[in-house]
Amino acid sequence: MTIAAALEALAQLLGQRLSRSKSDLDLHAASETYYPLARPDAVAYPRDTAEVSALVRICAEHGCPITGWGAGTSLEGQAQAFSGGVVVDFREMDKVLEINAEDMDVRVQPGCTREALNTELRATGLFFPVDPGANASLGGMAMTRASGTTAVRYGTMRDNVLGLEVVLADGRVIRTGTRARKSSAGYDLTGLMVGSEGTLGLVTELTLRLRGQPEAVTAAVCGFPDMHGAVAAVIDTIQMGVPMARIEFVDAAMAGIFNAASGGSMPETPHLMVEFHGSEAGVREQVETFGAIVADHGATGFDWAERPEDRTRLWEMRHRAHWSTLASAPGKRALVTDICVPISRLAEAVEETAADIAASPVTGPILGHVGDGNFHAILLFDPDDGTELDTVKALSHRMAERALAMGGTCTGEHGIGIGKQAYIKAEHGEGWQVMGALKAALDPQNILNPGKLVPPRN
Amino acid sequence: MTIAAALEALAQLLGQRLSRSKSDLDLHAASETYYPLARPDAVAYPRDTAEVSALVRICAEHGCPITGWGAGTSLEGQAQAFSGGVVVDFREMDKVLEINAEDMDVRVQPGCTREALNTELRATGLFFPVDPGANASLGGMAMTRASGTTAVRYGTMRDNVLGLEVVLADGRVIRTGTRARKSSAGYDLTGLMVGSEGTLGLVTELTLRLRGQPEAVTAAVCGFPDMHGAVAAVIDTIQMGVPMARIEFVDAAMAGIFNAASGGSMPETPHLMVEFHGSEAGVREQVETFGAIVADHGATGFDWAERPEDRTRLWEMRHRAHWSTLASAPGKRALVTDICVPISRLAEAVEETAADIAASPVTGPILGHVGDGNFHAILLFDPDDGTELDTVKALSHRMAERALAMGGTCTGEHGIGIGKQAYIKAEHGEGWQVMGALKAALDPQNILNPGKLVPPRN
Structure with missing residues (x-):
């Protein structure tokens, strides 16, 4: 067997760091969503770029599938090895390699998580802004083009990765980008790799853009009588150009789940959760402008979080929304949708989605990074009841179709993986075939994360 | 001849809009820099995407080279047809198709210039921020990943193109991106096309991001006793995070040329030219912070431009720097360098460059978009004196090598074209071969702008 031959050679390369233990395989079989388990044949724990390159050369020689693994927090099965082969877990490549405070950039290994990076940066006055909620690995975040609560101000991984070191499907190592803030030197290979879900190469190093910690930060929650007012x-x-650092929507159901999870007493109505960054005067000006806007839309019950610990509590509650929702419905699983629409269509998209869910037999709180036009419904279903899974899939399908009809995208930040191939085809048409041609050019054997993102190989 | 057969079929398709007149061929033979003339075999003026697609299909059938032409303002020979064939001039595809004021985006045809777009936007309260100086076409700006004076605040074309319609090398038409502000739906084909210099496809439509016109704008010029203080x-x-809209450096020689060109009386010392955008209070705060910083570095002679007409005069003087420099030295031509380095290395890079030029027999004023770490030397040479061309090429070579050694790029905004292939190889190493593989995958016949950007085909 080709995989068996590859594993034998990999064991020689990595010794104990090629694991075939049941517990390791089980740990790397699951995802955070409802996809079936996919046990790899082995899990590799490389320590440096040279080892990753050697590993890929061995797999290329034997036609063995390779799937990258950061923190395992992706939501569309990106890190699951549905074709078997070897999962490359980057947990031993988790260093912060070089902080350039003057240039506000940092070099990290792919297994470093965003929280670990920000802990290390604390003394520098700088921070890495992209915040998808989960404590994902930075390599994984680059590969899914992650974003989250702060993208409205600081952009997504597309905007915050300056350069990469990548091991290609034949084991060659390339460096993309530079430490300059802009370049017109040829095709944007950094941009091509960011969001490629491990199908074009394995990232072994990232150069990331950092930001200065703002002089002043204020956060707040406010309630609205209805969804329309909030949106x-x-x-x-x-449209007023207020440079919000975060602006998150939660619906009435989600507010109730927050109360249950954190012992709070938010009114069970739609809410916005916001954060302002800037100079003292700048934040005051933003708060005033925002206050006037939301008052016009019937906002009440402002709850300000000025102290760092209050803000931490606020955003932890938000970040735990997925788990709190699951905890609110024991025995259920969740299908999380992820559409993103032009801002002018946001109210319509959220309201039609809410009406769809209300008319269905399932429940699904809605929340999202609405400053980008991006929102999620956490659709709950009973995994032992096939009709409920069909129901949530049908709801998800209608949301994706609605997003495309409005000029939006089927996925704002979770990616394609195995879950959204029908939608990416609808979204990109012939462009999806172009993606397949690029994949074939860079990975002719289809060993890098096969079965994900691009059209199936003929 | 294959080109002859293509031209016959193209004449049938386009009638009078396929021109072989001497004046048309001459007009499309030159660039704004020192490269030799390259007369195409014909110039096509398509009117819509369907015509561009039909044109490309004909050229593909006959193996006829195709080179796109916007305003002809690129600086590395990108629009010159060195392999002959047909130049596709987009002047008849210059419409603003749809302004979405609520979503702050616009759809345009590639031949629309940035000034024409901003004129059309004037009543909406919005503007398109990318400003390379020249009144380039938006299609051309996308293809060279242009930036200019405002990139420090608003980003480059990479950051401001939301989506494209592209005719591929086989005539297929794809749409990349959506009108959503972010997406994780597969490979970033928009990003791959932006900066590809017409080697992967012809852009037939662009969706661009717009910005709100700032409530308050103030500009200023201030002088410094030496280059080091200014940088x-x-x-x-x-590093203080002042959100400058523009921050431009000019050296003492450039200040003298400005005086000669516009009858001004700037002291002939290094200067910064700056612009602040924001709310009234925000701009006041920026001005105060900036004033304190530059005072620490010995700045004197602040000249404020509060009125729109004063700002226009200021930036026109800056935008005409290239032409004013040529006018200052009749009979000379210019080689314009374009390196970009990490900001911490900027002073070193500028000073070493200045010392190099001072030690050479030629002159070359230095100016640049220093907020991005990007600067140019306009190296003047006598085209009839071969040794002067060799001298400026050697200076340019040393600048590029210095930029790479500092972790920067050989081109911040002008692109590769035919002028920087040696440097892109040094900058990207094996990555340049990857660019060649992508090109081969999407344009196997090498008919799209052959000879530019990617490695020569074997």
Whole structure:
């Protein structure tokens, strides 16, 4: 067997760091969503780029599939080895290699998590802004083009990765980008790799852009009598050019789940959760402008979080939304949708989605990074009841179709993986075939994360 | 001849809009820099995407080279047809198709210039921020990943193109991106096309991101006793997080040329030219912070431009720097360098460059978008004196090598074209071969702008 031959050679390369233990295989079989388990044949724990390159050369020689693994927090099965082969877990490549405070950039290994990086940066006055909620690995975040609560101000991984070191499907190592802030030197290979879900190469190093910790930070929660008012307030805020650092929407159901999870007492109505970054005067000005806008839309019950610990509690509650929702419905699993639409269509998209869910037999709180036009429904279903899975899939399908009809995208930040191939085809048409041609050019044997993102190989 | 057969079929397709007149061929033979003339075999003026697609299919059938032409303002020979064939001039595809004021985006045809777009946007309260100086076409700006004076605040074309319609080398038409502000739906084909210099496809439509016109705008010029003070002030300003809209450096020689060109009386010392955008209070705060920083570095002679007409005069003087420099030395031509380095190395890079030029027999004023770490030397040479061309090429070579050694790029905004292939190889190493593989995958016949950007085909 080709995989068996590869594993034998990999064991020689990595020794104990090629694991075939049941517990390791089980740990790397699951994802955080409802996809079936996919046990790899082995898990590799390389320590440096040279080892990753040697590993890939061995797999290329034997036609053995390779799937990268960061923190295992992706939501579309990106890190699951559905074709078997070897999962490359980057947990031993988790260093912060070089902080350039003057240039506000940092070199890290792919297994470093965003929280670990920010802990290390604390004394420098700098921070890495992209925040998908989960404590994902930075390599994984690059590969899914992750974003999250702060993208409205600081951009997504597309905007915050300056360069990469990548091991290609034949084991060659390339460096993309530079430490300069811009370049017109040829095709944007950094941009091509970011969001490629491990199908074009394995990232072994990232150069990331950092930001200065703002002089002043203030956060707040406010309630609205209805969903329309909350979403209309977001649209006005964006159009007024208020440089919000975060602006998150949660619906009434989600507010109730937050209360249950954290012992709070938010009114069970739609809410916005916001954060302002800037100079003292700048934040005051933003708060005033925002206050006037939301008052026009009937906002009440402002709850300010000025102290760092209050802000931490606020955003932890938000970040735990997925788990709190699951905890609110024991025995259920979740299908998390992820559409993103032009801001002018946001109210319509959220309201039609809510109406769809209300008319269905399942429940699904809605929340999202609405400053980008991106929102999620956490659709709950009973995994032992096939009709409920069909129901949530049908709801998800309608959301994706609605997003595309509105000029939006089927995935704002979770990616394609195995879950959204039908939608990417609808979204990109012939462009999806172009993606397949690029994949074939860089990975002719289809060993890098096969079965994900691109069209199936004929 | 294959080109002859293609031209016959193209004449049938386009009628009078396929021109072989001497004046048309001459007009499309030159560039704004020192490269030799390259007369195409014909110039096509398509009117819509369907015509561009039909044109490309004909050229593909006959193996006829195709080179796109916007405003002809690129600086590395990107629009010159060195392999002959047909130049596709987009002047008849210059419409603003749809302004979405609520979503702050716009759809345009590639021949629309940035000034024409901003004129059309004037009543909307929005503007398109990317400003390379020249009144380039937006299609051309996308293809060279242009930037210019405002990139420090608003980003480059990479950051401001939301989506494209592209005719591929086989005539297929794809749409990349959506109108959503972010997406994780597969490979970033928009990003791959932006900066590809017409080697992967012809852009037939662009969706661009717009910005709100700032409530308050103030510009200023201030002088410094020496180059070091001016550059150090830029570094401090960037590191303090002042959200400058523009921050441009000119050296003493350039100040003298400005005086000669516009009848001004700037002291002939290094200067910074700056612009602040924001709310009234925000701009006041920026001005105060900036004022304190530059005072620390010995700045004197602040000249404020508060009125729109004064700002226009200021930036026109800056935008005409290239032409004013040529006018200052009748009979000379210019080689314009374009390196970009990490901001911490900027002072060193500028000073070493200046010392190099001072030690050479030629002259070359230095100016640049220093907020990005990007600067140019306009190296003047006598085209009839071969040794002067060799001298400026050697200076340019040393600048590129210095930029790479500092972790920067050989081109911040002008691109590769035919002028920088040696440097892109040094900058990207094996990555340049990857670019060649992508090109071969999407344009196997090598008919799209052959000879530019990627490695020569074996």
